[in-house]
Every structure is written in C-alpha cells, then in structure tokens.
Amino acid sequence: NAGVMQNPRHLVRRRGQEARLRCSPVKGHSHVYWYRQLPEEGLKFMVYLQKENIIDESGMPKERFSAEFPKEGPSILRIQQVVRGDSAAYFCASSPPTVPDTQYFGPGTRLTVL
Amino acid sequence: DAKTTQPPSMDCAEGRAANLPCNHSTISGNEYVYWYRQIHSQGPQYIIHGLKNNETNEMASLIITEDRKSSTLILPHATLRDTAVYYCIVRGMEYGNKLVFGAGTILRVKS
Numbered sequence: 062n063a064g065v066m067q068n069p070r071h072l073v074r075r076r077g078q079e080a081r082l083r084c085s086p087v088k089g090h091s092h093v094y095w096y097r098q099l100p101e102e103g104l105k106f107m108v109y110l111q112k113e114n115i116i117d118e119s120g121m122p123k124e125r126f127s128a129e130f131p132k133e134g135p136s137i138l139r140i141q142q143v144v145r146g147d148s149a150a151y152f153c154a155s156s157p158p159t160v161p162d163t164q165y166f167g168p169g170t171r172l173t174v175l
Numbered sequence: 176d177a178k179t180t181q182p183p184s185m186d187c188a189e190g191r192a193a194n195l196p197c198n199h200s201t202i203s204g205n206e207y208v209y210w211y212r213q214i215h216s217q218g219p220q221y222i223i224h225g226l227k228n229n230e231t232n233e234m235a236s237l238i239i240t241e242d243r244k245s246s247t248l249i250l251p252h253a254t255l256r257d258t259a260v261y262y263c264i265v266r267g268m269e270y271g272n273k274l275v276f277g278a279g280t281i282l283r284v285k286s
Contacts (some may be wrong), residue, residue, distance in 0.1 A: 065218075094273065104219065106273040116271055152218050154274075161207055161268045166218035 063088065065155050065167035066135075073173045080140040080147070082170045086155030093136040094154040094164055095128060104152065110136060143174045179263045184281040187257075193250040195280050197263030200244040205268050208239060210248045212259040213279075219262070222248065226268075253284045 066085040074080050086093050095107040109117040110130035121128070125143075130136040140147055152169045156162035180198040187193040199208065210222040223230055223237045225246070230237045236249040250257055262279040266272050 092271065096274075096276075103278060104213075104274075104276040106275070109271055109273060117273065120273070150216075154219075161224070161266070162271070163209075163221055163224065164274060165221055166211075168218045 065153055065165055067151075067153050067167035067170050069170060070168060071171050071173070073175060074143045075175050076144055077142050080143050080172055080174075082138040082140075082151050082153075082172070084136040084138070084153030084155075084167060086136070086153075087157075087165055089157060090155035090165075091158050092156045092162060093130050094156070095136075095138050096152045096154065096166075098150045098152065098169075100149065107138075140172075143172070145174050148172055148174045179265055179277055181261070181263050181277065181280045183278065184283070186283050186285060187250075187253045189255060189284055189286045190252055193248075193253040193257065193282055193284070195248040195250075195261050195263075195282065196245065197248070198245045199263070199265045202243050202265050203267075206265045207268055208237065208243075208246050209264045209266055209274070210235070210237065211262045211264065211274070211276075212257075213262070214256075214259040219276075222261075253282075255284050255286060258282060258284045 068083050093110045096104045098104045106120040108121050108128045125141045127139045150169045150171050154164040154166045156164045207224050209224040211219040213219045225237045239246045260279040
C-alpha cells in the first residue's frame with residue numbers, strides 16, 4: 062500500500078511568487094490534515110479537510126494561504142505571494158473515517174523562499 | 176486536549192530497552208494517548224496509541240497507568256535508527272481532532 066505522497070519534495074520560490082503543495086492521501090482515507098514546521102520549531106496544525114469541505118482551518122494564516130481537497134485529485138495547499146517567513150517544511154497527513162482516526166504523515170515538502 | 180510533559184532528552188545504549196515517560200495528569204476519559212516520532216528531516220511516524228489498556232505492536236509497547244495520568248513508551252531493543260524526537264500526544268476520540276505537538280523527547284541511541 063502506498064503511503065501519503067507529497068510533491069514536490071523541495072520547492073524554491075522567490076518572494077512574491079505562488080507555491081502549490083500537493084498531497085495524495087492513503088487510498089481509502091477521506092480526511093486530510095496539513096501541518097507546518099518552521100525551522101527549529103515544532104509542528105503546528107494548519108487545516109483539516111474532508112472531500113470538498115474545509116472542516117477546521119483554525120491554524121491557517123488569515124491571508125495568502127488556502128487549501129482544498131477536491132472530489133477528484135490531491136489536496137492542494139496554496140500560498141500566494143510567498144515571503145521569507147513562509148520557508149518551512151509542510152507536512153500532510155491522512156486518516157480513515159474511523160474512530161479514533163489515526164493520522165499518517167507524508168514525507169513533507171520543504172519550501173525555501175529566496 | 177490535555178497537555179503532556181516529557182523530558183527534553185534521553186540517552187539509551189544500542190540493544191537496550193528505551194523507556195520514554197510522559198505525564199498527562201489532566202487527561203479526560205475520552206482521550207487517547209498517541210505516540211509519534213520524527214526522525215531528522217522526515218515526516219512524523221505513527222508508533223502506537225492506547226486508551227486505558229497496555230498496547231503492543233511491532234514497533235513498541237505502551238504502558239498506561241491505571242489512573243491514566245502517565246504512560247511509558249517502550250522500545251524493547253533500541254537501534255541507532257531509533258534516534259529521533261518522540262512525541263506523546265493526548266487527543267480526543269472524535270475524528271477530526273488535530274494533533275497538538277509539544278517539544279517531545281530527543282532520544283539518542285548510542286553504540
């Protein structure tokens with residue numbers, strides 16, 4: 062079974078550009094979570110999505126960040142007009158629709174903003 | 176979600192058991208104890224979880240005290256590849272609850 066897939070693994074953007082991070086959950090998992098890990102800091106929750114719905118976005122910055130999990134295809138975390146402070150590792154996790162729903166993480170996308 | 180307290184770091188000799196403690200004195204009845212680890216530069220890896228009974232899988236054992244206020248993760252035969260940051264997380268049983276990561280315990284396995 063394939064685990065959570067994230068691409069790209071490394072992404073370099075210049076200030077002001079857009080970054081698009083993709084996450085393909087484990088087959089059969091209908092819940093996706095995004096977490097961010099800033100350099101030398103802990104993992105912080107950003108957003109929780111189910112297919113076509115954002116359930117909890119309490120950890121998302123109010124501006125420039127958006128996430129989606131369409132009916133078909135991967136979940137996308139989009140960062141518009143990136144700034145140097147967006148440089149971080151972004152991890153996606155997926156979980157099945159069971160209780161409790163154990164989250165399984167992907168390898169992450171490392172975003173570097175020049 | 177209840178808060179957890181873990182020692183910042185521990186050392187363990189290769190081949191010996193690593194016992195990682197976690198205090199969660201404010202845990203409520205519907206909260207699980209989860210353990211994850213993060214090996215340098217990799218995504219967090221799920222290890223094990225439990226509610227009130229001790230649990231064992233191919234990676235580790237989880238011992239939860241009877242009052243559920245603390246737990247211990249046991250890696251029975253630590254190897255160098257077990258060097259990582261280990262996170263103890265308490266999480267409600269409703270699905271969709273986010274994981275709240277603390278600082279964790281840095282486990283260094285030494286030869």
